[in-house]
Amino acid sequence: MRMYKQQFILLPETKLISMLRKRLFNLSLILVTGLLLSQTPMSQKPNIIIILADDMGFSDLGSFGSEINTPNLDAMAKGGLKMTNFYNTSRCCPTRASLLTGVYPQQAGVGHMVNEREHPSYRGMLSEECVTIAEVLQENGYSTFMTGKWHLNARPEQWPVKRGFDRYFGLLDGANSYFENRPYRPNQKLTYALDNKEYTPGKGFYATDAYTDYAIQFIEENRAKDKPFFLYLAYTAPHWPLHALPEDIARYKGKYLKGWDKLRTERFKRMQALGVISKKEQLSPRDEEVPAWESLTEEEKLRWDDKMAVYAAMVDRMDQNIGKLRAKLKEMGADKNTIIMFLSDNGGSYENINEPGFTQEIREANKKLASDPTSFTAYEFEGANLSNTPFRKFKRWEHEGGISTPFIAYYPGVVKAGKVNHQPAHVIDLMTTSLDLAGANYPGTYRGNRIKPMEGTSLVPLLKGQKWAGHKEIFFEHEGNRAVRQGDWKIVSVFPENTWALYNLTNDRSELHDLSSQHPEKVKELSQLYDAWAKHANVVPFVQLLEMDKQKKQKP
Template identity: 45%
Template sequence: MLFMIGMSIVFTCDNSHAAEDERPNIIYILSDDMGYSDIGCYGSEIETPVLDSLAENGIRFTQFYNTARCCPTRASLLTGLYPHQAGVGHMMEDRGHDGYRGQLNRRCVTIAEVLQTAGYRTYMSGKWHVTPFQPKSPDADKSNWPRQRGFDRFYGTIHGAGSFWDPNSLTRENTRISPVTDPEYPIESQVDGKFYYTDAITDHATRFIREHQEGSSDEPFFLYVAYTAAHWPMHARERDIAKYEGRYDAGYDAIRNARYQRMIDLGVIDAEATVNWPIPDKWKTQKHWEWDKRNMEVYAAMIDSMDQGIGKIVDSLKSTGQYDNTLICFLQDNGGCAETLGRSSKHNVENTNQTFDPLPSDHLQMDMVPKQTRDGRPVRGGPEAMAGPEDTYVAYGRGWATVSNTPFREYKHWVHEGGISTPLIAHWPRGIARHGEIEPTPGHLVDLMATAVDLSGAEYPKTFHDGNSIHPMEGQSLRPLFEGNTIQREAIYWEHEGNRAIRVGDYKLVAKGGKGLWELYDLAKDRSEQNDLSQQMPEMVEKLAAMWQEYAERAFVVPGMRK
């Protein structure tokens, strides 16, 4: 019945084009490698006034989920499918199975491809990361680049990680570019005459919004903004870092404790269903505290800078008269990242006094970890490298990632709550009358395609790409929740690197690794996943495990596939 109602809405909108100018613009903003508690309106001390304002005048979801890793999340968000169905069950390599081909397949469609059929203009600024990048091939396959997957305009990076000062795979439309010689974004026009990728993503998003109003104001638009903040390396402008100098002097536990209390006060977690367990000493950096404190100061500055950028996007909507009828959704691609890249002295180059020849201004950066800066300095890691500048390359580590994920277990990669829980802020002045409210209904990335199809009046195709059959959408439109109503779903599923889970109602079955045993949690009472009920409720374990297996078989999941 719910399905028929939803299809009726789509059919009516698509065929009558009733009040076509009333269809909203849609902006999905995705951040990178951030934990559930890392923005102000979810408990953080990091200053995010723009996101806080969007939440105050919209809805905050408290049980929304991603897929625990960058590539699968982007594939799922873009297609409305579970990532394996789109071909991206792991990262950007072909692992010999249909669910793990490492790039978008031709049995899925992107939101941009679908919305184009309904008369939407489509734009993207930022990180793509759903197809392999071939840096040494001038004839690289571009069939899965944004312009070939439904986007009218694109500026950003094809690859997933890199320097914020000199990002690899930087691309405009279908052409690789140097940030130094890009005539459409002159280096001298940027802050201090210095390129910074977060600013570049913002500036191109606002450009697309302005130019859309100037040239296509009779059509709605879809804009996908994919920031790389706050993914390693910890890079930020000094003016933003300075705001957080001394902010973390009190240490990991004090910051985590303060966040936990603010989260309770804000209503984004339930004190009766969570545990603020202490951070083990072995996860903290003690010998190099001043260095690790600086890492968190820079991490905070990166998020602050992104929030400033989102403010510019909001301002561009207001100045062009498009603000009231634009749905803005903000979310994150996975939980806080405990990866150790750049955190050991071994990550230094052999001779930190070594210099290199300066790079030519038109040099195309293709290395995820550059060996040198453009002016010839070696890029350094380890506790000798104080994060922030372009000659450093450091991740912020497990201690701070545990703070980011307050009060949940595990991190990016894993499908316990710390790896998959994300804020979702939904703001739409004309379409969401609920202001400042908390929405506890569980949801997933797959819902964003369904929402876009519903609101746009588009018809999700059964065939596409020269007649290929397309997997049906997996998600539910969030529109009923915007209106204060409810949605129903059978279950939400996960698998990544053998880590696997299913959530049905308040019960979640979860396991670590392909050989890990199932654990069972009642998230209504234990969202911190501290009290395993698997031995007490074997029938529930059996039921949910069977449901997960059925999902795995239809969604091209290989349960034992490891990294």
């Protein structure tokens, strides 16, 4: 500093001032440049896409063992990360609540379905004590879009545009015709919406295509904003009713006449060859609700082949649309700065359209062939047992067949191609992962409400090929069905028996060998962990929930 002072004294006053200004300008330029470099420009933050299938089983993708043609998702699995022990919450509404909020369903206010109850865990709508991924990313400079199935309460004040999404197109309810707005329960009003207004599908409408088209429209509108985007694309496919386009159905007609027994065995072998399941794993027996294929009449075989051809066509069309979305990203030059994560909301669904609660018109439509666009039918236990190969049970149960989903993460240049991971992960991890990718902070308060802490763990280290600590335990409860997974151990019970069974999932993910009598200390340890979690998450025993519903009906 002394040297500079001596130089300045020797200079004329005008030259001294000029030199000071030049040095100050250079110093300011360095400081500003450093500040700019320390911050990630919004345009360089990754676009985040989460794609959710509806009622799709663990083995329904080609890369997970299926005979269904899914080249686009298979390419993402080959070029990215495939996780084989990823979990949902076994039912549509709870999974959607957990996915969007990063907490367990009961903590999010959707511990059951959208039935409204006077209890904070079972309000049937998202709690004000949680935030959605969209709400957090919206506060952090992202454009936020959703297309597809909402199913988190159809009250106008609960629509997606009120929970952080800038644009929305889709179905507010749980299911609908893929071709038209068609109520299937008495006194029901099924509503498609565009942003904050009701929408009536027109001629030529097919839901899977429409969800993708609107997603692409929203992304294109965002191009001029120099903002990253978050897209939650929640397809209704392949949830019932089984509705597909004729050209897609034609590719699968006759392929299912070999029968579900042989098809399950073929999928099982492919899954082992692909490394999806262990070579030591066993295929679970055909479900007790499913008869032997050879016991069917020819008419029954043809009818099931028709159902499965339509179901496969629905998955196929969803994959085509994912390919269409990826092609648009590439055209826009956004493909290399976009992460796509894909999963299903629960396992294959055993549900039957003949069950009470459907209108007479719909029950009549259930008698038609699935390939008839005026039909309204499902693939029931027989199809779900195939979809959930090699596992037991279905949507709604906490056995592996109810809670296991294929999971694919594709992010060019970040996720190493061809990685397969077998660590347990859960849908609650997607909030944490999304915020980590976006460099966004999770709020302690939002709109004047204290927000519950996230329960998930970021998958970003795993995406980058680094060591991932994962979860100590993961917990499950739906309609009294319960489970805890800790490492390779899992306890699971079925309502109303409520008896814990114990499995070691290392070589028995099919849950065929109950070890509870051999390891009572492990059952006790895990059951105590469940009790502590149930208290923490404010879980109400299902029998009490049923009593609450009974009392509500009795009120004048």
